[in-house]
Amino acid sequence: MTEQMNLEQIKVFSEKIAKVQEELAKDVVGQKDIITNVIIAIIAGGNVLLEGVPGVGKTRLVRALGKTMSLPFSRIQFTPDLMPSDVTGTNIVEKDENGRLQTKFRRGPIFANLILADEINRATPKTQSAMLEVMQEHKVTIGNDTYKLDEPFFVLATQNPVEQDGTYPLPEAQMDRFIFKLIVDYPTNDELLDIVKMTQITMEETAQPVIDGDDVLTMRALASQVPACDDVLSYAVRLVSNTHPTATDSAPTAKKYVKYGASPRAAQGLVTAAKIRALMQGRFNVSYDDISALALPVLRHRIKINYAAVNDKLRVEDVIERIIKETKKGN
Amino acid sequence: MTEHFLKFKRKLQTARILKTVLLATALGFLVGGIMLILSKLGWIPLSPVLSLPIALGAFLTCGIVTYCILNTTDEQLAKDLDTRFGLQEKVQTMISYRKQVGGMIELQRQDADLALARIPVSQFKLKRLWAYILATCIGATTLVSAFFVKAKENVEPVIPFQISAIQIAGINELIENVDNSDLDEPYKTNISTKLTDLLAELQTATTTPQMQTALRQSLTYIQTQTHNSSSSAEILTALWNTQDPFLKAFAKALDTSDWTENDWGGYVEKMAEFERLFQVQDDANQPPKTDEEKRQTLTWNLQNSSIKIETALSVSKIAPTDCLYTAVYDFVRKDEGEQSGEHVFGIGVIPLLSSVTTYDSAIAELRNTFDKTINGLYERICQLKANANVGEHVLKKLSALFSMEVPAFERPTFAQSDGTQTGTNDNDDQDGNTDGGIGEGAVYGSDDLVLDPLTGEYVEYGTLLDKYYAVMYEKLENGNYTEEQKNIIKNYFALLYSGITP
Numbered sequence: 082m083t084e085q086m087n088l089e090q091i092k093v094f095s096e097k098i099a100k101v102q103e104e105l106a107k108d109v110v111g112q113k114d115i116i117t118n119v120i121i122a123i124i125a126g127g128n129v130l131l132e133g134v135p136g137v138g139k140t141r142l143v144r145a146l147g148k149t150m151s152l153p154f155s156r157i158q159f160t161p162d163l164m165p166s167d168v169t170g171t172n173i174v175e176k177d178e179n180g181r182l183q184t185k186f187r188r189g190p191i192f193a194n195l196i197l198a199d200e201i202n203r204a205t206p207k208t209q210s211a212m213l214e215v216m217q218e219h220k221v222t223i224g225n226d227t228y229k230l231d232e233p234f235f236v237l238a239t240q241n242p243v244e245q246d247g248t249y250p251l252p253e254a255q256m257d258r259f260i261f262k263l264i265v266d267y268p269t270n271d272e273l274l275d276i277v278k279m280t281q282i283t284m285e286e287t288a289q290p291v292i293d294g295d296d297v298l299t300m301r302a303l304a305s306q307v308p309a310c311d312d313v314l315s316y317a318v319r320l321v322s323n324t325h326p327t328a329t330d331s332a333p334t335a336k337k338y339v340k341y342g343a344s345p346r347a348a349q350g351l352v353t354a355a356k357i358r359a360l361m362q363g364r365f366n367v368s369y370d371d372i373s374a375l376a377l378p379v380l381r382h383r384i385k386i387n388y389a390a391v392n393d394k395l396r397v398e399d400v401i402e403r404i405i406k407e408t409k410k411g412n
Numbered sequence: 413m414t415e416h417f418l419k420f421k422r423k424l425q426t427a428r429i430l431k432t433v434l435l436a437t438a439l440g441f442l443v444g445g446i447m448l449i450l451s452k453l454g455w456i457p458l459s460p461v462l463s464l465p466i467a468l469g470a471f472l473t474c475g476i477v478t479y480c481i482l483n484t485t486d487e488q489l490a491k492d493l494d495t496r497f498g499l500q501e502k503v504q505t506m507i508s509y510r511k512q513v514g515g516m517i518e519l520q521r522q523d524a525d526l527a528l529a530r531i532p533v534s535q536f537k538l539k540r541l542w543a544y545i546l547a548t549c550i551g552a553t554t555l556v557s558a559f560f561v562k563a564k565e566n567v568e569p570v571i572p573f574q575i576s577a578i579q580i581a582g583i584n585e586l587i588e589n590v591d592n593s594d595l596d597e598p599y600k601t602n603i604s605t606k607l608t609d610l611l612a613e614l615q616t617a618t619t620t621p622q623m624q625t626a627l628r629q630s631l632t633y634i635q636t637q638t639h640n641s642s643s644s645a646e647i648l649t650a651l652w653n654t655q656d657p658f659l660k661a662f663a664k665a666l667d668t669s670d671w672t673e674n675d676w677g678g679y680v681e682k683m684a685e686f687e688r689l690f691q692v693q694d695d696a697n698q699p700p701k702t703d704e705e706k707r708q709t710l711t712w713n714l715q716n717s718s719i720k721i722e723t724a725l726s727v728s729k730i731a732p733t734d735c736l737y738t739a740v741y742d743f744v745r746k747d748e749g750e751q752s753g754e755h756v757f758g759i760g761v762i763p764l765l766s767s768v769t770t771y772d773s774a775i776a777e778l779r780n781t782f783d784k785t786i787n788g789l790y791e792r793i794c795q796l797k798a799n800a801n802v803g804e805h806v807l808k809k810l811s812a813l814f815s816m817e818v819p820a821f822e823r824p825t826f827a828q829s830d831g832t833q834t835g836t837n838d839n840d841d842q843d844g845n846t847d848g849g850i851g852e853g854a855v856y857g858s859d860d861l862v863l864d865p866l867t868g869e870y871v872e873y874g875t876l877l878d879k880y881y882a883v884m885y886e887k888l889e890n891g892n893y894t895e896e897q898k899n900i901i902k903n904y905f906a907l908l909y910s911g912i913t914p
Contacts, residue, residue, distance in 0.1 A: 088519060306516035310508035312491065313501055365520035366505035411491060 090303050091360065097292050097300070098361055101149050104288040108145035109138055110279065111272035115263050118378055119146060119237070121361070124300045125353045127260025128216050128236040130201075130251075130382060137265045138276075139239040143197045144286050146237070150297070151290040152194035153231075159204035161247060165211035169221045170228075186223060191215055194231055194294055198238035202248045209255055212236065216258040233297045253385075260350040262382035300357075307356040309367035312411045314352065317372045320408045321348040324384050324401075332407040338390035338400045343383035351379045369410050377401055414521065416528035417486075417503065420493060420536055424484055427538045432479045434544040440471030441551030448558035460563065467555075486510075496536070499527050571620040578881050582813040583611045585902075586806055594798040599637045603806065606633050627814055631807055638803025643730045644668065644796055647737065650728035651721065658717040659724060661686040666740070666789075668797045679793075683786045690714060690759075690778055692771070707771040710778070711763035718744050718760025739792040743785050758785070812906040881905055 098120060105116050115131075119142065122129045131139045140156075147154035157168060170189030177183050190196070201209065215221060219230045238259070240251070256262075268276060323332040324342030335342060355371035362371075380401050390400055444467025451458040484492075490503040506524035509517045587607045590600060610630040617623045644666070651663035665682035690713050692706040701709070721744045730737045746758040759781055768774045811817065862873045884905060888898050 088515075091519070303516075306514065308505050308509045308512075308517055308520055310501055310505040312504055364500065364502070365516060365523045366500070366502055368500035368502075370500060 090299065094300050094303055094360060095363070097296055100291040101146075104149040104291055105142070105145050108148075108279075108286040108288050109142045110275045111268050112138065112142065112265065115142065115265055117361070118261055118263055118375075121354050121357045121375075122261050123150075123233070123235055124297060124304060124357045125260060125350070126233060126235065126301055127350055127354070128238065128258055130256070130259040130262040131237065131239045131265055132242055132262060133239070133265030134243055134267070135241055137267060139265050140197065140199055141286065142265075143195075143237045143239070145288045147195045147197070148286050148288040149291050150195065151293040152233070152297075153192075154195045154197070155190040155193035156197040156199060157190050158199045159201045159208070161203060161205060161249075163204045163208050165208050168208060168211050169215070169223065172223060186226065186228065188228070189221075191221060192228070192230060194234055196234075196236045198236055200240060201238040202240040202251055204249065206249050206252065209249065209251060213255055213258065216255070231294070233294050233301070256382045257344050257346050259382060260354060261378040263378055264381075304357045304360050305353075307359055307365060307367060309352060309356065313355075313367050313369060313372065316369055316408065316410050317351045317355070318348050320372065320376055320405065321345070321351065321380070323404050323408050324380060326387075332404045334400055334403040334407055338386050338393070338395060338403075340385040340387040343380050347379055347383050351375055354379065373405050376405055414506070414525035414528065416525050417490075417493075417506070419533050420528070421486070421489060423533055423536055424489055427541070428479065428482045428484070430538075431482055431541070431544050432475055434548045435478045436471045436475035438544070438547035438551035439474040440467045441548070441555040443467050443470035445551065445554030445556075445558040448555070449561050452558070452561045452563040454564040463558075493528070493531075493536075497527075497531050499524070502527050573617055573620045573623045575614045575617070575623075576878065578878050579614070579813050580611065581885065582809065583607055583614075586809050587611075590802060590806060593802045594795075595638075595802045596795060596799055599799060600802075602637050603634055603802070606630055606637075607806070623814065624816065627810060627816055631810060631816070634803055634806050634810075638799045643728075643734045644736050644793075644800070646728045647725065647730055647734075647740065650724040654720050654724055656717070656720050658686070658689050658713065659720055661689055662717075662721070666736075666793060668793055668800075679790060680786070683782065687778065687782045690717075691775065703771045707768070707774050710771060710774050711768075714759050714763050714778070718758070722760075735792055736796055739789050743789055746785070809906060877908060 101120060102116060109116060119129055119131075123146075131142070133139050144154075144156070157163075166189065168189050168191050170187050170192065172184045173187050174182055175185055198212070201212075215230065216236050219232065219234045221228045221230065241248075321343050322328055322330075324335050324339055324347075325331050326335050326337075326339045326342065328335075328342075331342075351372060352367070354375045355367045358371045358375060359365070359367050377398060381397050384397055384401065386395065386397050386400055390397075444463050447456070447458065447463040447466050448460055450456045451460045451463060486507050487504070490507040493499060493503045494501050502520070502524035506521050509520065587604050590604045590607065593600065595603065607630070610626060613626040614623055617626060648663045648667055651659045651666075654660070661682070665679060665686050690710055692701060692709045694700045721740065725737060725741060728737075732738070732741070742758060744758045744760045746761070759778070762768060762774065762777050762781060768777055862870065862876055864871045864876055864879075884901060888901060893901075
């Protein structure tokens with residue numbers, strides 16, 4: 082009975098994922114890997130940092146995603162003068178029916194299921210830090226009161242790698258809250274042609290809702306049941322620990338080029354995401370390929386390369402690729 | 413665990429048994445072959461037949477060890493299947509979760525089983541099976557070759573040797589004895605030098621065969637140097653074998669085999685008896701002989717004996733330069749010219765003298781000849797005896813120190829047949845021991861344990877004997893003993909050592 086139920090659930094899982102991808106494809110041209118990884122992150126309950134130059138479709142992707150899911154959606158445009166209370170909400174003083182003054186919490190835009198934190202690096206560190214508790218614990222504390230956010234909850238943040246003047250790089254603690262950091266690249270010529278054709282008709286997103294919050298939670302629960310053997314889990318752990326330059330058994334590349342490595346959250350996120358990727362590919366177990374395929378988006382924002390890497394003209398992606406090659410599979 | 417996984421496991425188990433048998437057979441053949449070759453060539457002290465149980469032992473040991481080493485767990489097999497057929501860790505996951513239940517796990521199990529079902533078992537090749545087959549072929553080749561190796565016969569094991577302090581002291585004592593002996597030169601220097609060389613050689617010898625070779629060469633050399641004892645036996649045997657009463661009497665007189673330091677064995681009396689044989693006695697049944705007849709008979713006897721002695725000398729095939737040979741020859745043939753004016757002749761030339769015209773004068777000449785010549789003969793015989801004694805002493809002492817048999821000291825053959833001459837039972841002690849022999853008591857090997865009365869502990873007999881010898885040697889050196897007493901005690905210890913196998 083359980084087996085049949087699971088098989089049915091998986092069938093529904095696959096159909097709904099396909100529908101989401103189909104709806105997103107109406108508004109976002111190309112970027113298939115980005116879309117797939119965003120879907121994985123959402124099912125995993127993780128936050129995603131999208132980085133790309135202006136105009137490559139980051140915000141449109143998130144807006145389209147919000148439409149495909151029948152979930153309350155908030156967009157917060159981060160600016161230097163944005164205050165934490167502008168995000169989380171604040172207590173206000175008002176009169177009740179009897180004319181007595183009382184404080185009342187007015188919810189900020191963060192109280193939604195899907196948050197688009199646009200250009201998050203433009204807010205001050207004070208405002209950015211207001212996102213820490215929200216992103217990790219899915220709750221907001223104002224004074225002595227704590228308000229729990231509705232599930233599912235996830236933050237899709239965007240940032241611009243250029244135009245760094247007047248920006249505040251995200252602190253490592255906040256970066257660690259993002260399960261993925263995805264680089265949104267320029268579209269190809271064919272893709273650009275499609276984009277131009279599509280936007281001549283309408284600028285509005287045309288995606289239709291196909292899943293809701295319960296579907297996401299069901300998918301998350303289903304994915305968590307995907308088994309991963311010890312060898313594969315060890316590989317994921319070893320991959321993360323190999324990024325630590327001070328560890329005795331870390332990868333030679335890490336010792337040479339990494340300033341500091343990834344946190345345990347990286348290993349957790351890697352395995353969780355790998356389970357969803359396996360299920361999306363029709364498998365019922367996690368493979369080495371799942372781990373290594375997701376290592377780049379999971380690790381790239383958690384690793385800080387040193388000057389030796391810069392001097393050797395290596396990007397963080399190059400260093401991660403080398404560490405993946407240097408990490409032994411199996412026990 | 414699914415049926416399709418089990419089919420791979422069964423194949424792996426078959427491969428495990430096959431590889432175990434092949435490798436164990438290879439090693440059994442190889443070890444058996446090598447042992448057979450080594451034993452046949454005599455490089456190891458082992459009967460070729462024993463190669464069989466050794467090979468069997470190698471087969472069983474290798475079989476057990478290989479079977480254990482080749483044991484493959486389900487996890488290892490799953491990993492192998494995933495790696496070989498690119499199953500994306502499906503089988504490993506299935507095995508990891510084989511004891512758990514759940515809808516997702518069951519689906520995963522079915523997925524893995526489906527993947528395995530698509531793979532024919534025949535595609536699951538046995539790794540490095542060729543290496544095991546090759547090893548078996550090499551082992552079999554070695555064994556077959558071993559049967560064609562020709563066996564080396566009568567190979568004796570090499571026994572290590574190291575000269576002991578007592579043996580060194582014994583040889584040094586021998587050298588001193590030789591230097592202080594009455595041995596003729598250059599024999600004394602030669603033997604002393606030979607003993608010094610022998611000591612140096614034995615100190616560098618590491619095996620018993622090396623020791624025995626060096627010792628055998630030295631024994632032969634020393635015997636050659638003191639060979640006069642041997643030539644004496646041959647000359648006297650030659651004289652005895654003539655069966656002539658005159659020559660037999662002469663041989664008895666010259667026989668020194670029963671001489672001791674203080675007893676010449678009645679040399680003078682025997683020579684006098686030999687002389688009396690020439691005197692012609694009247695026969696009671698016949699009329700008295702005339703003086704001329706007596707002189708002629710004496711002359712004939714002298715000539716006849718002279719000729720027979722010369723013939724016996726030549727028959728003995730001893731070199732004319734031999735000491736006893738020349739002495740006897742002089743006794744027979746020395747003439748006046750050789751004696752520098754003294755009126756002394758050999759017995760062979762007495763009848764030729766013109767002055768010997770009467771029986772009495774012939775008797776007088778005979779007496780005179782004997783008086784003058786037997787002393788010279790005696791001196792030479794004494795020197796021969798001294799040489800023989802030193803040689804015999806050295807040989808016996810070396811033999812006792814190293815437990816090697818000495819070459820037989822030759823005696824005139826008549827000495828053994830004549831009870832009055834041999835006196836072989838004179839030296840027997842109360843236990844029935846003879847010189848150099850072992851009595852009726854308990855016989856100990858050098859490594860047998862015996863009670864040390866000084867400490868009350870059981871020690872090896874050889875060790876105890878060494879200890880007692882050292883004590884004895886120190887006491888003799890520091891104590892007030894006559895040379896005779898020292899010799900008796902040392903000879904006693906030499907007898908004890910002669911019974912020990914090193």
